[in-house]
Amino acid sequence: MKKMILLNPGPVCTSERVKNSLLKGDLCHRESEFSTILSNTRNKILQAFAPNKGYTTAIITGSGTASLEAGICSSVSEGRKILIINNGVYGERISRIASAYKINKVELKYDWLEQPDINQIEDAILQDTKIEVVAMVHHETTTGLLNPIHEVGAITKKHGKAFFLDSVSGLGGEEIDLVTDNVDICIGTANKCIQGLPGLSFVLLKQNEVQRLRSIPPRSLYLNVISQLDEQEQKGECPFTPSVHTFYAFEEALDELLEESVQGRLNRYKKASSYLRGQFKQLDLELLLPEEILSNTITALYLPRNMTYARLHDSLKERGFIIYAGQGELNKKIFRIANMGELTMDDLEAFIKNLHEVLSA
Ligand SMILES: Cc1ncc(COP(=O)(O)O)c(C=O)c1O
Incomplete structure (x- = not known):
């Protein structure tokens, strides 16, 4: 696979x-x-x-x-x-x-x-x-x-x-x-x-x-x-x-x-989510929640205008990245990016590059 x-x-x-x-x-x-x-x-x-x-x-x-x-x-x-x-x-x-x-x-x-x-x-x-x-x-x-x-x-x-x-x-x-x-x-x-x-x-x-x-x-x-x-x-x-x-x-x-130590893991996730959130802002994507109450591992974002979740998901999947839908009433409005797991900064940078390409296509 x-x-x-x-x-x-x-x-x-x-x-x-x-x-x-x-x-x-x-x-x-x-x-x-x-x-x-x-x-x-x-x-x-x-x-x-x-x-x-x-x-x-x-x-x-x-x-x-x-x-x-x-x-x-x-x-x-x-x-x-x-x-x-x-x-x-x-x-x-x-x-x-x-x-x-x-x-x-x-x-x-x-x-x-x-x-x-x-x-x-x-x-x-x-x-x-x-x-x-x-x-x-x-x-x-x-x-x-x-x-x-x-x-x-x-x-x-x-x-x-x-x-x-x-x-x-x-x-x-x-x-x-x-x-x-x-x-x-x-x-x-x-x-x-x-x-x-x-x-x-x-x-x-x-x-x-x-x-x-x-x-x-x-x-x-x-x-x-x-x-x-x-x-x-x-x-x-x-x-x-x-x-x-x-x-x-x-x-x-x-x-x-x-x-890695539990604190080391937290720090790695925190660094990853800070990087992602900084990049999302540069791509003009709007966060669902204020950063002060956000976890270290999930960022929920409003779907950009003229973009459905299915199209965003499928385009990114073709490029090797799996994103996640919103649940319940948020299903049509948002998508979620988690940074849990064995992910390197290279993986995250590659994701941002691909997201940028998909959004500007
Ligand atoms: C906060 C929380 N509780 C419970 C669950 C349920 O876990 P599972 O899907 O492994 O049954 C999840 C799954 O995402 C979760 O995020």
Whole structure:
């Protein structure tokens, strides 16, 4: 297959090292060799994202939504509620998951182009004593908007609520400190800023949340955080057949991340997005959001006049670059450029050159 430069927010371009790890060989997931890989991979997730201890993690075979679903259906007690902060497609997804499991919810909906109002969140918590968990997306991939995790974490801590964070497109790309941001449950995936392959995701759980979650009767057999965690921690196994080869790639990708350092990865992404945003301005492309609230990895841009997304996408694809459409109401108005993954400055410069040619054709 022709090499494509992926400028979509996952699955991302990966290194040869990650791809080659798939060839390590066939392995039975009930053998000690797999237990070693599982344990190493879990430890490396913790080393990268919870270096100050106090957290544990369960890896789930399934995309980011699988761990999101596991986290939500495992963390709200019977008769209690989840407060959902919804300002994009993925906030909406949390809400849909809560509905699917018939979990009582309170929702604060915001425009997709705005950050949530901290005072409103606090008022909502104060108004309903049944709220047990507050859920928010870290980086709304819909628009590239960053949500105020530190402020929301401070409020949830103040009021004794669990803070549930979807950081599927945040971990490895954005500033986050689970401890000082008071995150109790955090969801991540292998194939965005961690630069692994699609098929594995994970739940990071504060140690002192384990007991609370253990008291909640399972709503799902497969997607239950406690049963996944117990099996992984106590037996060194996954309860169901894991995607063994994707684990090889995940461990390799975590090694690469730790070698680069999480801060080093963030800096690389920040440098890439600053370069791209500077170039977009020179091409007279208008950003959807002000730069102050943008992530390090996604830039959403209005489609130029007289250009459809399909034409822009197809012309760039012919030249080896994959861009990404807007979602929902933004579908006809915007396109998105992600700079996650194994991308060099040469790749980005080549993309800008091709974008310029396509736009001026
Ligand atoms: C913030 C966020 N949450 C959840 C998901 C869902 O992940 P997946 O598509 O891997 O199920 C995505 C995917 O883009 C995402 O960006």
